[in-house]
Amino acid sequence: MFKRTPISIVFIAFCISISWSQQLYKTNQYLEKARENKFVNFEKAIHNYEKSIEFFTFKKDTFNLINSINELSELYGHNLNYGKAYDGYWKALFLAEKSDDSFSKSRVYQSLGWLYSFYNRNTKALENFGNALTISKDLSSKNGFSIDYTISDYFSIANFYRYNKDYETARTYLDSCYLYFRSKNEGVRNYFLESERGFLLANEGKFEKAEEILLKSEEYFKENNESYLVIIHYFLARLYQLKKDYKQSKFHYNKSLEVSYVHNSHMNYQIINHKEVSQLYYDSKDYQRAFSHIKEAIDLENKIFGINSKNNEYLFEIKDQYRLQKEKQEKLLKEQRLSELESKQKISLLSATLLFVTLFFLIIVGIMTFKNLKRKHKREQRLLKQKQRLKLNESKKAIELKNKELAKSALQLIEKDEFIVGLKNSLAENKDNLNLNSVNKIIKSIQSGMGSNWKEFEARFININQGFYKNLKSNFPTLTQTDLKICALIKLNFSSKDMASLLGISVESVHTSRYRLRKKLQLERNDNLVEFISNY
Known part of the structure; x- marks a missing residue:
């Protein structure tokens, strides 16, 4: 049997990425109702997510449409309907690539990473996780996006390695989470990160510190997110199992199962819990309970991953088709982009040519207009100067004429005076x-x-x-x-x-x-x- 990645790991990333991405994406009344009902009324949540998709489709808001499709796919995946989850992710990824939406691509890549990991396709899973991380780091460094998305991607990879018992690599990626988180939130605790750290410390044999962290995490999630207690109780059960405190270990395995049934969440952890607690009952010679729990684990595993599972049957049929479809879509997209690029280049060339011709024509017209205005202005100046000269000459002539008349008159006066003097x-x-x-x-x-x-x-x-x-x-x-x-x-x-x-x-x-x-x-x-x- 393949080693399965627990759905709860996906759910961790799901909870964190959704809460962080909501700060960026827009919402609407249907999306709000869907989020309220996703762990309460599955059918109602599905209905409202579909209404939200219709709403953003009508608005032609591709960016927020992708988010609604992605959230709906997350919900399908959380409820073990992997076929529909795949459908949604590929549709979201296709829209993100078509609209060149890097942020949405990074979110879809992260989700695809989990789906590939369910069937032990670890290379493909890490490839998608890596794509998501590369994009989110690039966006946060160049475009000022929140580093929360980078933390989410590091956290997903840390969970992946932790589940596959590569604790050293898991610790490395968790340290990266802390490094980014503390750069923004100095002095603030993130109990998602803390609970992971507690689990890793338990596997390192640091039981006291691990217990302290996990008990504080339990208190936090009792107040803020009860469904996440499925994972916290599982971590505590593993801690006490390593300490050989089997009584406490059984208690927390059963508590993890109880919370999972109440909140209808982390269903894959039910398989793990049933198997682990069955082994503990078997070791303590309580064979009836051991048999009961192992039977529950097998039934759930067959339901989720078994050969008779309709969801699994559909997934096996389409997983390779999706890979081929994706390659076909990528090829088609490349051809479309090349065609669009060629068209854009032609349009750009035509636009540039038209702009150049228009500018050249305007410059010629402008020069001619300027020269005409200049010539007209010079003509007007010459005419004005001629008029002024004529007026001045006329004025001078008039003054000279009047002065001559005045002189003549003065001479007459002089003659008159001379006559009068002679008479005198x-x-x-x-x-x-x-x-x-x-x-x-x-x-x-x-x-x-x-x-x-x-x-x-x-x-x-x-x-x-x-x-x-x-x-x-x-x-x-x-x-x-x-x-x-x-x-x-x-x-x-x-x-x-x-x-x-x-x-x-x-x-x-x-x-x-x-x-x-x-x-x-x-x-x-x-x-x-x-x-x-x-x-x-």
Whole structure:
């Protein structure tokens, strides 16, 4: 008979991986109900898992769909329906590979590892355990996934070696569990790990420490997970058996059976417990009980693994077909991926070409548009400058024309003043023959008129040459009012004589004023005074 891996070992990993993975996967009302009933009402749990699968299928949520299928398969496996468990695992693995879901692949690989181990296919089992561990370690290091999944994978391998009585290797993998667990949970105890450690210590002959750990584990699971007491009592029974305390050993074997029947869990451990306690009763010559327990063990073993078992019969038919189907699926997936890759490459090339052409076209259009705008802007600038020049020339011509008119008017005033002066001199020469009072009134009137000539001239000059006085005064603050008048007459090209006449001063005074003006304007001997003032 093949050496069987106990279902409870699977259940350990099942409990841990499910509780940890629930932190990552989403849930729904059906999934919650299924989890509530998985150890209470098997049929109801199955129904709700199937509803959950329908729910996530409708939502097109492949990631959480895989989890529901995987949990349903775990439940089938826990209840010895390995055929349906296999169906579910392969379906989940196919979906995970198709969607490139590494996390879900690692969970399915772990479960497949247990199923392969049931029939002593240890190489294949370790291969799947190794795949799960490799993926979970990679995810935790690169993508920040919780190290709990890595701990779960190490724990599964530790259980596998422990059951196969390779305690040294089991200890190595359990140490790895502790190493990862303590890096995240300093000072916190994990009683799943602790109970395994207690069992290994018992096999090393360290009975006191093993008993202390296992009794504390028993207290913990009484409060938190009574179904797991099946395993704890089995560990205690083995401990007392090694200590040769057969009474306590029988007690704990029977307690393990009792808890298993009450919670309908760890059914494969019932076979182990019945066999072990049967041997103890046989050794103590209680043959009736020994026979009763060995009969129960054989009946259960035939039911689960026997040649007449429908589940087992189905499993033997399909296990090789699944391997072939998996290889076929892998080949098909590779072909599909290659085809998809080729299609993606073609699409990428076409997209890149289209993008390049579009960008090139946009760049050409952009350059042409920019050049057109630049040319248009230059044309507008040229037109604006031409308009400004024309306007400025027109303005200058208008000012020059008005200045000429002003100069002409000023010259007329000068002639008028000269006439009036001559008249005044003539009257003065013949004053004896005239009425003196009348003559004085005329003279005063003439003198008053002469004083107003400049004011009239200056008002018209300022109106034509706006800013002239202001600009000169701003650049040369020391200029007097007389200096400004001289500047205005110079701008109109008045001669010194005309300036003297208009200002009512002598020509010598005009020359003196011009000389002083050159100094104030800081002009050199070679600088032209007329040109300098014309610029204002």
